[in-house]
Amino acid sequence: xxxxxxxxxxxxxxxxxxxxxxxISAVVMLxxxxxxxxxxxxxxDFGDSPSQQITALVVVLDRAVPLFLAGIAVAIAxxxxxxNIGVEGQYRMATVLAAGVGAAVVLPGPLHVLLIVVVAMAxxxxxxxxxxxxxxxxxxxxVISSIMLNFIALGTASYLLTxxxxxxxxxxxxxxxxxxxxxxxxxxxxxxxDLLGLANPPRQLYGFLIVALVVGLLVxxxxxxxxxxxxxxxxxxxPSAASASGVDARGMVVKTMxxxxxxxxxxxxxxxxxxxxxxxxxxxSGLGFLGIAVALLGRNSPVGIALGALLFAFLDRAxxxxxxxxxxxxxxxxxxxxxxxxxxxxNEVARRLTRRQAERGSVVAxxxxxxxxxxxxxxxxxxxxxxxxxxxxxxx
Amino acid sequence: MDESxxxxxxxxxxxxxxxxxxxxxxxxxxxxxxxxxxxxxxxGAGKSTLMKTLYGMHRPDEGEILLDGTPVTFxxxxxxxxxxxxxxxxxxxxxxxxxxxxxxxxxSGPTKGVRLDRAEARRRIREISDSYALGLDPDTLVEDxxxxxxxxxxxxxxxxxxxxxxxxxxxxxxxxxQEVDELFGNLAELKREGLTVIFISHKLDEVRKVADSITVIxxxxxxxxxxxxxxxxxxxxxxxxxxxxxxxxxxxxxxREAPVLQLTGVTVASLDGRRVVDDVSFTVHEGEVVGxxxxxxxxxxxxxxxxxxxxxxxxxxxxxxxxxxxxxxTRQRRDGGIGFIPEDRHRQGMLLDAPLWENxxxxxxxxxxxxxxxxxDRKGARADTERIMREYDVRAPGPDTLAVAxxxxxxxxxxxxxxxxxxxxxLLAAHPTRGVDVGAQSAIWELLKDARAGGLGxxxxxxxxxxxxxxxxxxxxxxxxxxxxxxxxxxLTPEELGSHxxxxxxxxxxx
Numbered sequence: 001x002x003x004x005x006x007x008x009x010x011x012x013x014x015x016x017x018x019x020x021x022x023x024i025s026a027v028v029m030l031x032x033x034x035x036x037x038x039x040x041x042x043x044x045d046f047g048d049s050p051s052q053q054i055t056a057l058v059v060v061l062d063r064a065v066p067l068f069l070a071g072i073a074v075a076i077a078x079x080x081x082x083x084n085i086g087v088e089g090q091y092r093m094a095t096v097l098a099a100g101v102g103a104a105v106v107l108p109g110p111l112h113v114l115l116i117v118v119v120a121m122a123x124x125x126x127x128x129x130x131x132x133x134x135x136x137x138x139x140x141x142x143v144i145s146s147i148m149l150n151f152i153a154l155g156t157a158s159y160l161l162t163x164x165x166x167x168x169x170x171x172x173x174x175x176x177x178x179x180x181x182x183x184x185x186x187x188x189x190x191x192x193x194d195l196l197g198l199a200n201p202p203r204q205l206y207g208f209l210i211v212a213l214v215v216g217l218l219v220x221x222x223x224x225x226x227x228x229x230x231x232x233x234x235x236x237x238x239p240s241a242a243s244a245s246g247v248d249a250r251g252m253v254v255k256t257m258x259x260x261x262x263x264x265x266x267x268x269x270x271x272x273x274x275x276x277x278x279x280x281x282x283x284x285s286g287l288g289f290l291g292i293a294v295a296l297l298g299r300n301s302p303v304g305i306a307l308g309a310l311l312f313a314f315l316d317r318a319x320x321x322x323x324x325x326x327x328x329x330x331x332x333x334x335x336x337x338x339x340x341x342x343x344x345x346x347n348e349v350a351r352r353l354t355r356r357q358a359e360r361g362s363v364v365a366x367x368x369x370x371x372x373x374x375x376x377x378x379x380x381x382x383x384x385x386x387x388x389x390x391x392x393x394x395x396x
Numbered sequence: 397m398d399e400s401x402x403x404x405x406x407x408x409x410x411x412x413x414x415x416x417x418x419x420x421x422x423x424x425x426x427x428x429x430x431x432x433x434x435x436x437x438x439x440g441a442g443k444s445t446l447m448k449t450l451y452g453m454h455r456p457d458e459g460e461i462l463l464d465g466t467p468v469t470f471x472x473x474x475x476x477x478x479x480x481x482x483x484x485x486x487x488x489x490x491x492x493x494x495x496x497x498x499x500x501x502x503x504s505g506p507t508k509g510v511r512l513d514r515a516e517a518r519r520r521i522r523e524i525s526d527s528y529a530l531g532l533d534p535d536t537l538v539e540d541x542x543x544x545x546x547x548x549x550x551x552x553x554x555x556x557x558x559x560x561x562x563x564x565x566x567x568x569x570x571x572x573x574q575e576v577d578e579l580f581g582n583l584a585e586l587k588r589e590g591l592t593v594i595f596i597s598h599k600l601d602e603v604r605k606v607a608d609s610i611t612v613i614x615x616x617x618x619x620x621x622x623x624x625x626x627x628x629x630x631x632x633x634x635x636x637x638x639x640x641x642x643x644x645x646x647x648x649x650x651x652r653e654a655p656v657l658q659l660t661g662v663t664v665a666s667l668d669g670r671r672v673v674d675d676v677s678f679t680v681h682e683g684e685v686v687g688x689x690x691x692x693x694x695x696x697x698x699x700x701x702x703x704x705x706x707x708x709x710x711x712x713x714x715x716x717x718x719x720x721x722x723x724x725x726t727r728q729r730r731d732g733g734i735g736f737i738p739e740d741r742h743r744q745g746m747l748l749d750a751p752l753w754e755n756x757x758x759x760x761x762x763x764x765x766x767x768x769x770x771x772x773d774r775k776g777a778r779a780d781t782e783r784i785m786r787e788y789d790v791r792a793p794g795p796d797t798l799a800v801a802x803x804x805x806x807x808x809x810x811x812x813x814x815x816x817x818x819x820x821x822x823l824l825a826a827h828p829t830r831g832v833d834v835g836a837q838s839a840i841w842e843l844l845k846d847a848r849a850g851g852l853g854x855x856x857x858x859x860x861x862x863x864x865x866x867x868x869x870x871x872x873x874x875x876x877x878x879x880x881x882x883x884x885x886x887x888l889t890p891e892e893l894g895s896h897x898x899x900x901x902x903x904x905x906x907x
Contacts, residue, residue, distance in 0.1 A: 226770055226772060227770055227771065234747055237750055238743070238747050238748070241744050241746060241747055243706060244704065244736065245730070245758045245760075245761065246726045246759060246761065247726075247727070247761075248725060
């Protein structure tokens with residue numbers, strides 16, 4: 001099978017899912033009295049002047065960076081068969097503490113940024129590590145504990161923000177940490193626009209985009225090319241087979257969660273280092289949950305996640321223009337929600353189809369006599385609990 | 397079979413095809429009312445497919461099913477149940493945290509309005525339990541029951557739904573010998589009440605003990621019927637495998653002096669503290685095959701886990717070569733030269749949704765040609781997968797094929813090839829030919845024999861007595877976690893071995 005064909009095949013399910021989701025969303029819009037075509041026109045309208053268009057593009061990219069990191073964090077755990085729902089709490093804890101540390105010290109530029117990044121990754125990893133420790137020592141499902149830890153993280157972050165790390169004036173309507181000094185800011189990439197001879201927009205293109213790309217590349221190499229990545233994926237495909245092959249199942253849970261948490265710790269940094277320079281009550285929330293959707297949409301592959309993050313960022317950007325056009329901005333949420341549902345279903349259907357195709361394929365490939373056929377595809381759906389060996393049919 | 401009463405179950409010319417394969421072909425089955433009718437055949441001979449046809453889980457492509465002389469068509473198990481056919485699955489389908497009563501009535505309970513009528517359900521379960529001597533208490537939690545009792549709950553479930561014909565799929569596989577006897581007692585009760593039992597098994601001794609008549613299936617088709625009173629186990633075995641019975645026998649001994657694996661007092665406890673492997677000691681030398689015989693569930697699986705480091709020992713030591721490996725991790729043991737052919741290849745031996753070359757790496761992640769330092773050597777692994785496919789006759793389109801696409805025999809040959817390619821010192825082979833066809837079976841036997849001649853020490857666990865006797869240099873018999881006999885396979889018949897396995901024979905040799 002050629003590379004192109006394989007890519008097309010793996011992209012097919014998400015693309016079909018997005019199309020179906022758009023159709024469902026259109027029906028919903030009609031039901032609430034919104035013309036879907038009008039909504040679509042508003043969503044794809046990036047403005048008239050080149051400067052407006054580039055600004056809109058930057059808004060999408062800036063939003064896509066944290067979504068991409070969130071998707072990667074979720075995908076790492078997914079690949080090992082773990083469901084890290086706690087990405088939300090991990091990045092909130094990481095961001096508030098990184099903001100606090102960043103505001104408290106003055107260091108030369110790159111070092112200051114590096115320190116903030118390291119603190120964020122460490123906090124995210126530790127917060128996710130709690131989940132791992134609970135799982136391997138007490139057998140607590142990571143789904144439950146990571147959801148619970150989200151609440152604890154939000155509460156703790158609020159406490160830190162209003163208590164020890166409070167930097168804003170008493171009585172201010174928006175509570176924030178102290179501002180990080182300029183040495184701890186991440187320079188923007190707006191120079192690119194000058195280089196390309198394009199209009200330099202007022203909006204800053206986050207320098208963290210580069211970091212996100214590097215993280216994506218590193219994670220991709222780690223998962224696909226290294227022994228550690230093989231062990232991690234094997235654990236996700238079959239925990240029992242992984243154990244029998246020599247993977248330490250408990251150690252793998254801990255390592256995976258630490259890694260997932262460390263990447264989750266980065267999610268808040270594009271906004272923190274590139275725009276807000278402090279953590280506050282208005283800081284972007286919900287990225288951890290959107291990350292789950294993005295990872296599903298991208299089928300846990302870095303390239304797919306990047307595309308998913310761009311799509312979600314594009315939809316998010318449309319919220320304000322929709323409101324201006326007197327269309328409820330919840331249209332965006334509806335589309336995002338239906339996309340997630342459609343993708344989950346489409347991925348499962350695709351998985352079954354490829355499996356069935358593979359099983360059929362072998363029957364064609366194998367000679368009719370001799371080593372026999374494969375377990376008939378029809379068998380797979382029925383008779384749960386049958387011994388696997390009996391799944392074979394016997395050739396004529 | 398010349399009686400006038402219509403047969404309880406009759407299958408005429410049943411053929412069932414799956415894409416590319418014929419799982420059942422021209423099946424003829426005649427089961428009289430009130431008898432225990434055994435269906436025997438090797439793993440993969442098509443027994444389960446046939447029973448699924450009879451239980452309405454799929455429809456046959458050709459042929460007809462007659463119950464009490466009337467043709468019937470089942471679209472689903474619900475139809476089969478309505479017609480009085482019930483199935484007791486090999487793997488129990490019970491909710492542990494429910495009581496016996498709740499499990500039995502689940503899905504078909506008597507109701508009062510929308511509420512379960514417990515009093516009525518309890519009365520009926522007691523009635524069933526008493527009339528067939530099942531000895532069930534409706535209010536016990538299933539999690540507190542032993543395996544034998546759980547099976548009786550499954551039988552009660554089927555009877556509760558009004559079954560007159562019961563299909564039991566390998567019911568003895570999970571039972572210890574006493575429980576088997578109890579089950580046979582229950583079957584006699586069912587028979588006395590005029591019920592019909594179809595009993596699927598490949599354990600010939602049991603079949604001869606319990607069945608009134610036997611139908612043999614080979615390669616998807618019925619090859620004949622036999623009378624258990626006049627047929628020996630050997631004759632049955634020949635019917636099952638056909639004339640071209642390959643022989644696993646090895647002739648000359650290749651046992652050398654140096655030990656590769658020494659077990660001393662190895663003890664493994666289950667979660668509830670029961671000793672599932674109890675004080676097991678034996679030594680495997682270079683070039684020696686040590687066979688472990690025993691009825692399934694007598695500690696063999698746990699012994700395998702203990703040798704692989706998948707279960708902690710509560711006592712005893714394991715020495716590989718000269719190294720004490722008792723505290724080594726699974727990976728260290730694999731790197732130290734233990735090869736592993738697991739009992740359930742789908743659970744422990746393969747990543748079904750991964751391509752073959754990744755399955756080549758599995759279990760050998762640390763070594764060339766799978767790895768280069770911390771990285772996976774994709775090129776090396778692919779090339780070596782191609783070599784294994786060639787040398788071990790693994791029939792598949794290529795190394796990028798998903799493992800799930802291979803037949804059981806080809807999957808097994810890939811596993812054997814992969815484990816042999818690492819030139820292990822010790823091979824732990826659990827049921828190495830289970831569920832593979834005759835061709836692959838003899839190929840695997842040849843490979844094991846060659847490796848043995850080359851100095852490999854092998855621990856062979858098998859349920860196939862001919863395989864055990866033929867391949868092993870020495871035999872150990874496990875019963876309830878203990879090694880109860882050490883036997884010389886050169887002077888042993890399957891019948892003798894079978895009686896040792898059930899504990900019927902006097903302990904001989906090591907006790």
